[in-house]
Amino acid sequence: MKKPFTCTAIVTAAMVLAGCSGSTETAGGDAGQEGKTAKIGIVQFAEHPALDASYKGFVETMEDAGYSKDSFDYKNAQGDQSNCTTIAQTFVNDGDDLIYAIATPAAQAAANETSDIPIVVSAVTDPAASGLADSNDKPGGNVTGASDLTPVESQISLLKELLPDAKKIAIMYCNAEDNSRIQAELAQKACEKEGLEYQVATVTDSNQIQQVTESLIGKVDAIYVPTDNLLAEGMSTLSKVATENHIPTIVGEEGMVESGGLMTNGIDYHELGVLAANQAIDILENGADPADMAIAYYPDDKCELIVNQSTLNSLGIELPASLKDKAEFITEEE
Numbered sequence: 001m002k003k004p005f006t007c008t009a010i011v012t013a014a015m016v017l018a019g020c021s022g023s024t025e026t027a028g029g030d031a032g033q034e035g036k037t038a039k040i041g042i043v044q045f046a047e048h049p050a051l052d053a054s055y056k057g058f059v060e061t062m063e064d065a066g067y068s069k070d071s072f073d074y075k076n077a078q079g080d081q082s083n084c085t086t087i088a089q090t091f092v093n094d095g096d097d098l099i100y101a102i103a104t105p106a107a108q109a110a111a112n113e114t115s116d117i118p119i120v121v122s123a124v125t126d127p128a129a130s131g132l133a134d135s136n137d138k139p140g141g142n143v144t145g146a147s148d149l150t151p152v153e154s155q156i157s158l159l160k161e162l163l164p165d166a167k168k169i170a171i172m173y174c175n176a177e178d179n180s181r182i183q184a185e186l187a188q189k190a191c192e193k194e195g196l197e198y199q200v201a202t203v204t205d206s207n208q209i210q211q212v213t214e215s216l217i218g219k220v221d222a223i224y225v226p227t228d229n230l231l232a233e234g235m236s237t238l239s240k241v242a243t244e245n246h247i248p249t250i251v252g253e254e255g256m257v258e259s260g261g262l263m264t265n266g267i268d269y270h271e272l273g274v275l276a277a278n279q280a281i282d283i284l285e286n287g288a289d290p291a292d293m294a295i296a297y298y299p300d301d302k303c304e305l306i307v308n309q310s311t312l313n314s315l316g317i318e319l320p321a322s323l324k325d326k327a328e329f330i331t332e333e334e
Helices: 008-020 049-064 081-093 104-113 152-162 178-194 206-215 229-233 235-244 254-258 269-286 309-315
Strands: 040-044 072-076 098-102 119-124 143-147 168-174 197-203 222-225 249-251 263-266 304-308 328-330
Touching (some): 040 049, 040 104, 049 269, 098 269, 104 178, 119 269, 152 178, 152 249, 168 178, 206 229, 235 249, 254 328
Parallel strands (some): 168 197, 168 222, 222 249, 249 263
């Protein structure tokens, strides 16, 4: 797997932690207990590799900062928006010190339930456009966090570099997810810039994934899938149909590649969890106000080219040297 990166936000947070390392005070608790404790509710929208990695990065960073395992109340909504609301209500009723919300639907549910408890989000593409913040530079409320905005333009350029003769692609996403819609619009602009025709293909539930993918056979040269929760969960179905019909899939993140997508130039969701945890620590230990904490972004120059070797072999595509030299190859079994 990829090595963690170092950026200003992490270095700053490390300096903050160094200044607090001698304290035995608990966050939201009593002094003298072993480690730090706080009531941190974690709501994760769905179970798939990207969101799982954001959860893991957050908890590991908090534990490394001295927070005990008892600090975390983790609940997975299993892709159900109503579950997100119920979970958020539980955290509010419990009087949690902070809520960590993973993915846009989870973040929106938490924000709808409280304007007082600090909410730190990750795997949210555009908090401002999703109604979670006044602006991404100065959120203005009780929500901050780390965006999973992927380098959509460079991913479309990647597709063009891999398939220079491609004429038309499908942009496939779940039309019920704000994060996916935002990326799809960026992808359309990128296609226009690259001189590619595009066809929008949307799904609303997992039962439609196979049918919609099959509808693209013979109509497009490739499929682009942004970071989309529904399609991340159903990527194995999408990629199986596409690959069997010799349609390459360029996807938004590494977990989708692990599930059969051909390749991505993507962000590291574990590191999004790290960024979010550093914000949470600043809030809990230093009284930082989410209203003044800018949304954090994964650096574009840290994105990595990930290729599924098995899918590549099945498609019979030869990578150009410009891509082969910088690619990390994985298989679905890893």
